[in-house]
Amino acid sequence: MSVGERPIIIKKVKGGGGHGxxxxxxxxxxxxxxxxxxxxxxxxxxxxxTSPEQKRGIADYFAPASVSxxxxxxxxxxxxxxxxxxGAKQNGSQSIIQDMAPDSKNPSEGKSKDGxxxxxxxxxxxxxxxxxxxxxxxxxxxxxxxxxxQALQDMPELAELSKNIIIDQTPEGLRxxxxxxxxxxxxxxxxxxxxxxxxxxxxxxxxxxxxLPNRIxxxxxxxxxxxxxxxxxxxxxxxxxxxxxxRILQSAGVDPDRVYxxxxxxxxxxxxxxxPALPGNRRIAIVLLREAPVLPPxxxx
Numbered sequence: 001m002s003v004g005e006r007p008i009i010i011k012k013v014k015g016g017g018g019h020g021x022x023x024x025x026x027x028x029x030x031x032x033x034x035x036x037x038x039x040x041x042x043x044x045x046x047x048x049x050t051s052p053e054q055k056r057g058i059a060d061y062f063a064p065a066s067v068s069x070x071x072x073x074x075x076x077x078x079x080x081x082x083x084x085x086x087g088a089k090q091n092g093s094q095s096i097i098q099d100m101a102p103d104s105k106n107p108s109e110g111k112s113k114d115g116x117x118x119x120x121x122x123x124x125x126x127x128x129x130x131x132x133x134x135x136x137x138x139x140x141x142x143x144x145x146x147x148x149x150q151a152l153q154d155m156p157e158l159a160e161l162s163k164n165i166i167i168d169q170t171p172e173g174l175r176x177x178x179x180x181x182x183x184x185x186x187x188x189x190x191x192x193x194x195x196x197x198x199x200x201x202x203x204x205x206x207x208x209x210x211x212l213p214n215r216i217x218x219x220x221x222x223x224x225x226x227x228x229x230x231x232x233x234x235x236x237x238x239x240x241x242x243x244x245x246x247r248i249l250q251s252a253g254v255d256p257d258r259v260y261x262x263x264x265x266x267x268x269x270x271x272x273x274x275x276p277a278l279p280g281n282r283r284i285a286i287v288l289l290r291e292a293p294v295l296p297p298x299x300x301x
Contacts, residue, residue: 137290140212141174144288148176148208161201173214173289176205178245179271180223180282187282192240198284199248205286206252214288216254217261218242223281224267231266239264245284260289 047055145167152162164184166177178186178201186198194202209216220238224230242262250256270276271283 138169141169141288144174144208144211145169147211148205151204151207155204157200158204161197164197165201170287171290172217173287176208176286176288177271178202178205178284178286180279182279185279185282186284187241190237192237192244194241194244194248194284198245202245202248203252206249206254209249209254209258209286209288212288213258214291215258215260216249217263217287217289218246218249218259219285219287220245220264221269221271221281221283221285222267223270223278224276226277230268234266235264237264238266241284245286249286 050058148165148167149162152158152165164179164181164186166175166179168175178198180186184197185195186201187194220240220242222231222234222238239262242264246259246262250259267276267281270278270281272278272280
């Protein structure tokens with residue numbers, strides 16, 4: 001190289017490594033932050049949904065086992081207590097776990113509880129079925145009463161006699177009464193045989209009775225004398241009128257096996273107690289009895 005020539009110097013500039021915020025280290029920190037927040041909100045939700053007893057149990061579970069609850073000379077972990085069956089157990093997580101765990105000492109207790117629950121469910125099911133059958137019977141009685149009233153209105157020969165019919169529901173059942181009116185009786189004086197008006201009404205009633213399967217009871221009633229006295233022969237007369245009504249119903253198609261009772265009550269149960277001598281106390285009462293519902297074999301009491 002000649003003296004007048006200068007050396008050629010080549011300068012190399014290395015590129016920078018870039019700014020720190022373009023790296024990935026921040027993502028790790030953000031992931032830790034999100035995880036911590038999720039754990040925090042999960043903890044808040046658990047605290048809000050647990051009961052005080054559960055919180056106390058959790059606190060006891062995480063309580064230091066080395067803390068003694070007594071000030072006695074035994075300041076060790078067990079605080080002078082034993083873990084054996086005969087020894088007392090220190091309050092802590094073990095007692096909480098035992099309280100929450102099912103009792104395994106008496107395995108038949110769980111079975112007895114299940115049996116009691118099943119029996120209670122069976123009883124509730126039976127009662128519900130009885131109520132349903134009772135409501136159905138009430139609806140059938142109401143329909144039968146409406147059918148009889150409609151028949152009395154539709155037939156001209158019965159329309160005038162509708163005043164002699166009283167229909168109501170009693171604890172005993174659906175009661176249909178043929179009641180005497182002033183100048184319009186169902187039986188001749190002193191006679192046990194129904195007259196033509198009574199026979200016509202009894203045949204109409206038989207059609208309603210045949211709509212239902214219930215058994216029937218028939219009662220005869222008489223009125224007291226003008227002075228309020230009760231005649232001795234009224235018992236025989238009221239019973240005879242009830243039995244005559246039974247024969248009319250059976251001749252109109254009512255099954256004899258459905259007749260449960262026929263009796264005479266004389267003037268012992270007046271329809272108008274304030275005036276036992278009123279003609280309306282003379283009547284025949286036909287009751288479609290409320291039947292105990294026949295339950296399926298698996299719904300026994």
